Amino acid sequence: xxxxxxxxxxxxxxxxxxxxxxxxxxxxxxxxxxxxxxxxxxxxxxxxxxxxxxxxxxxxxxxxxxxxxxxxxxxxxxxxxxxxxxxxxxxxxxxxxxxxxxxxxxxxxxxxxxxxxxxxxxxxxxxxxxxxxxxxxxxxxxxxxxx
Amino acid sequence: xxxxxxxxxxxxxxxxxxxxxxxxxxxxxxxxxxxxxxxxxxxxxxxxxxxxxxxxxxxxxxxxxxxxxxxxxxxxxxxxxxxxxxxxxxxxxxxxxxxxxxxxxxxxxxxxxxxxxxxxxxxxxxxxxxxxxxxxxxxxx
Numbered sequence: 001x002x003x004x005x006x007x008x009x010x011x012x013x014x015x016x017x018x019x020x021x022x023x024x025x026x027x028x029x030x031x032x033x034x035x036x037x038x039x040x041x042x043x044x045x046x047x048x049x050x051x052x053x054x055x056x057x058x059x060x061x062x063x064x065x066x067x068x069x070x071x072x073x074x075x076x077x078x079x080x081x082x083x084x085x086x087x088x089x090x091x092x093x094x095x096x097x098x099x100x101x102x103x104x105x106x107x108x109x110x111x112x113x114x115x116x117x118x119x120x121x122x123x124x125x126x127x128x129x130x131x132x133x134x135x136x137x138x139x140x141x142x143x144x145x146x147x
Numbered sequence: 148x149x150x151x152x153x154x155x156x157x158x159x160x161x162x163x164x165x166x167x168x169x170x171x172x173x174x175x176x177x178x179x180x181x182x183x184x185x186x187x188x189x190x191x192x193x194x195x196x197x198x199x200x201x202x203x204x205x206x207x208x209x210x211x212x213x214x215x216x217x218x219x220x221x222x223x224x225x226x227x228x229x230x231x232x233x234x235x236x237x238x239x240x241x242x243x244x245x246x247x248x249x250x251x252x253x254x255x256x257x258x259x260x261x262x263x264x265x266x267x268x269x270x271x272x273x274x275x276x277x278x279x280x281x282x283x284x285x286x287x288x
Contacts, residue, residue: 005172006197010204012165013177013249018209018218020158021151026222029288032271032278041155046252048159049166053257056167065174072176075245079265086244087251087266091273093236096229096281096288098222100248101241102179104234105202107221109210114223118234125238126184132239 002067014106020045023107025098032095166254173197178250179205180241224288229281240270 021027021041030039060071077083094100097118099107104119111118166177175197185198212218224230241247244266246255251270255263281287 002173002193002197003200005168006200007204009165009169009172009177010201011208012161012168013179013201014205014208015212016158016161016163016165018158018213018216019161020155021219022155022158023209023221024219025224027151029278029282032274033282034275035279035283039151041151044152044155045159045162046256048156049163049253050159050257052160052163052167053170053253056170057258059171063171065170066172068174071170071174074260075262077262079262083244083262083266084269086240086242087269088273089236089240090244090247091240091270091275092277093233093238093240094248094270095274095277096236097224097233098288099233100179100237101183102205102247102249104237105179105183105205106209108206110213110218111221111223114225114227114230115221117227117230118223118237121231121234122238123183123187125235125240126180126242127187127238129239129242133243 005067013102016049017103017106020048023103023111028098028100028103029095162249162253163257166249166257169201170254176250176254178246178254180238180247181245181250184242226287229287244270 017023022045027039027041030037031042033039065071090100099115099118101122104111104115104122108115108119169175169177182198182201185194186202189195189198209218237247244251246263246266248267248270251260251263251266256267278288
């Protein structure tokens with residue numbers, strides 16, 4: 001049942017992404033391009049997605065998930081450094097290629113070699129994150145002990 | 148152009164329904180970056196299969212519908228270096244921030260999460276600066 005729900009959700013997500021035009025990098029970059037020919041499509045996509053999601057979050061207050069005991073706990077970390085630095089890195093790459101993780105997978109079958117290179121690099125980036133984090137926290141600790 | 152906005156709205160509602168379905172069905176937040184990453188690093192085998200099901204579906208369904216729905220090309224840059232650097236930045240950034248456009252944006256903002264709103268503002272701002280620098284100053288895209 002949980003696998004079936006995952007399959008249906010992935011299918012709806014994929015359909016939504018291609019219908020909305022979010023697999024077209026020119027539309028995404030057009031939305032970010034405030035000094036060029038601005039394309040508002042992404043705002044409509046975000047707005048459209050908010051409606052069902054807001055209703056779903058409201059429903060989480062009065063019921064439990066169909067196949068689980070409870071809903072995921074809220075991340076209580078607050079707005080920390082990793083959240084902002086990570087999002088800035090993500091934004092730079094997003095603007096540069098016009099692709100984010102969802103559309104990258106959704107367009108993998110028809111996006112040609114660029115799409116494959118992007119998705120591969122993205123996965124390499126994801127897998128190396130923890131290693132880089134440990135490296136940086138180590139160097140940070142060393143500098144702290146040195147000073 | 149207004150036709151594009153209608154498609155955007157319809158597609159957006161579908162994306163929202165996908166997130167709502169996963170949340171109310173499995174009690175999970177639909178974050179594309181987390182689900183993709185989860186295929187490579189999940190200790191729980193049950194969760195791993197769910198992630199695999201979601202990502203496979205996200206890959207296969209557009210493949211089947213791209214022709215019938217007459218979906219255009221991605222217009223992605225042909226420059227391998229640009230695309231590779233962008234991919235690395237997106238992969239690293241979404242893991243560090245623990246979410247991307249779907250997790251922080253769609254699922255976060257709709258529950259009025261401060262983390263989601265802050266992350267979304269940060270990546271949109273960085274994305275806009277990125278387009279201005281790479282397109283208008285460097286001409287790389």
